[in-house]
Amino acid sequence: MASYDIFELGNVTLQKGTTIPNAKLAYKTMGTLNENKDNVIVCPTWFTGYIDDVPPIFIGQGRAIDPDKHFIVIPALFGMGESSSPSNTPAPHEFSRFPHVTYFDNVSFQHRLLTEKFGITQIELVASWSMGGTQSFQWAAQYPDMVKAIAPVACSAKTSVYNELFLKSILTAMVSDPAFKNGYYGEVPPLDGMKVMAHIYAGWGMSEEFYRREVFHAFGHATLDDFLVDFWEAYFGARDANNLVAQIWTWINGDISAQPLYNGDITVALGAISAKAIVLPSATDQYFPPVDSEAEVAVMPNAELRVIPSILGHFAPFNPDDQKFIDDAINALLDS
Numbered sequence: 001m002a003s004y005d006i007f008e009l010g011n012v013t014l015q016k017g018t019t020i021p022n023a024k025l026a027y028k029t030m031g032t033l034n035e036n037k038d039n040v041i042v043c044p045t046w047f048t049g050y051i052d053d054v055p056p057i058f059i060g061q062g063r064a065i066d067p068d069k070h071f072i073v074i075p076a077l078f079g080m081g082e083s084s085s086p087s088n089t090p091a092p093h094e095f096s097r098f099p100h101v102t103y104f105d106n107v108s109f110q111h112r113l114l115t116e117k118f119g120i121t122q123i124e125l126v127a128s129w130s131m132g133g134t135q136s137f138q139w140a141a142q143y144p145d146m147v148k149a150i151a152p153v154a155c156s157a158k159t160s161v162y163n164e165l166f167l168k169s170i171l172t173a174m175v176s177d178p179a180f181k182n183g184y185y186g187e188v189p190p191l192d193g194m195k196v197m198a199h200i201y202a203g204w205g206m207s208e209e210f211y212r213r214e215v216f217h218a219f220g221h222a223t224l225d226d227f228l229v230d231f232w233e234a235y236f237g238a239r240d241a242n243n244l245v246a247q248i249w250t251w252i253n254g255d256i257s258a259q260p261l262y263n264g265d266i267t268v269a270l271g272a273i274s275a276k277a278i279v280l281p282s283a284t285d286q287y288f289p290p291v292d293s294e295a296e297v298a299v300m301p302n303a304e305l306r307v308i309p310s311i312l313g314h315f316a317p318f319n320p321d322d323q324k325f326i327d328d329a330i331n332a333l334l335d336s
Contacts, residue, residue, distance in 0.1 A: 004028040004051045004074075004082060007113045015259075018099035020089065025109045026051060026082035028074045030059060031067035033118060041070045041125045042110065042139065045077045046132040047247050048239055057317050058127065064330035065127065073118075075110045077131060079246035083109075086183070086242035095242050096183025100249050103138040104259050110135075111143060127151035127330055129317045130287075131247070134254050140273040141256040149333040150273075153280045153326055154314055156288050157296050158266045159254040163287050166204050167252050170197040174241055183242050190241050197244075198232040207284035207313035215311065270299045276336060277303040278329040282316035 009023040028051045033039070043054050043065065054074045059065045065072060076082035078101040086098035093099060114120040123146055126136035133155030140147045141157075156163070177193025179185055210216075216227035236244075256262075257269035277300055281293040290307045297303045306329050310316035317323060 004076070007109075007117055009109055009112065012105075012109070014099055015102045015104045016100050018093075020084055020093060020099060023084045023109070025078075025084075025113055026076035027113060028052075030055065030072040030074070031070050033071040033120075037071075037118070037120050038122055038124065039070050040114070040120050040123045041065055041072045041127065042114070042123055042136075043072060043074050044106070044110070044126075044128045044132040044135040045074065045080060045082075046128065046130040047077075047251060048080070048236070048244070049077075049130075049132070050080065051076050051082055054128070054132070057129065057323065058326075064327040064334065065125075070124070073110075073114065075106075075113060077135075077247065077250070078106055078109070079243055079250060081240060081243050085240075086246050087240045096245065098242065098246050100253070101246065102250060102258065103135060103254055103256065104142065106250075107135060107138045107142050110139075111146075121146065123147045125149045125151065125330065125333060127153070129153040130155055130314065131251055131254075134256075137256050137273070140275040140277070141262070141269045142259060144272055144274050147275045149276045149336075151278055151280060151326070151330050151333060153317055154282050154285050154288050154308075156254070156292050157256045157270055159252055160288075160292055164252050166200075166287065167248050170200050171245065171248050173197045173200060174244065180241060183245070185241065189237075191237060194236050194239075194241060194244075195233050198236040199228055201236070202228055202232045204286050205314050207286070207311050209284060209311045210313060213311070267299050270296055271301065273300050274302065276333060278333055279303055279305050280308055280326055280329055281305075282308045282310045282313060282322075284311055285314045285316070287314050 004026045007025040012023040079085050126139045133152035136150040136152045137157040140150045173196040174193040177190035180190040221227040257266040262269040279293050281290040297305045308316045310322045
């Protein structure tokens with residue numbers, strides 16, 4: 001049985017103009033909504049991440065985000081397979097014909113869930129990692145009067161050109177596999193292309209220091225090749241290729257200013273975020289280097305930069321010591 005619920009959105013018109021009939025937003029809640037409905041924390045999912053992947057990273061009794069204190073909503077990113085996605089949407093929007101969904105669309109649907117399903121009008125905090133973290137920026141820019149605080153972890157408010165270069169490389173690796181068949185690969189996925197994608201991702205996902213010190217041994221892998229095959233290839237091989245393509249499109253086109261309020265001006269969009277923010281890049285992240293976060297924080301009126309001192313690159317939040325660093329920042333936001 002699924003460990004999440006479905007919010008029926010009906011027919012939704014996306015930012016790019018396409019309609020998804022009978023669209024569905026998957027979500028999970030933890031904790032209890034208090035009488036004033038002011039203990040709400042939103043933790044969106046990320047690239048390749050399922051709803052149940054979020055709690056081990058961000059949520060727990062005695063942690064900053066605590067189900068004993070907070071009503072936590074975990075909405076699933078469109079395109080991953082739980083909310084409407086290429087893998088679960090019927091014709092004529094199935095597989096590679098699945099429409100392009102933006103961060104603006106995702107947050108619009110989440111807003112409907114919170115307001116229509118739960119009657120929530122204020123959010124104490126939006127916090128998450130990677131594509132989930134970008135959704136925290138999106139929430140604060142799209143609904144500035146509703147969000148009190150955000151904690152974006154290892155992400156950006158707008159996808160950089162350098163990040164786009166990486167994303168296009170993994171996309172090309174996957175769709176160039178003849179087995180991809182323009183997205184109509186049936187029961188035989190493009191495994192060779194996904195293996196190449198996994199190897200590229202491995203080089204970008206962790207830091208140079210991680211590999212120089214051979215920290216993959218701590219993950220239980222005897223050699224680099226074991227790490228590439230047993231961890232990276234296995235991880236991506238368990239995902240649906242069309243779903244990956246859909247999420248990569250959303251990531252490439254990430255830009256919180258791409259909405260009518262800001263007309264594509266990222267400086268104006270960041271400056272309009274009134275929520276208190278602690279932005280948390282990883283010191284060794286190659287996708288979202290701290291220098292990009294510095295530029296974003298510089299134009300945000302209520303923001304602070306805290307760099308996670310990690311050698312795990314983009315995957316810092318999976319390290320318990322780095323989780324404590326993130327929890328300390330989130331506690332500071334909640335206490336304020």
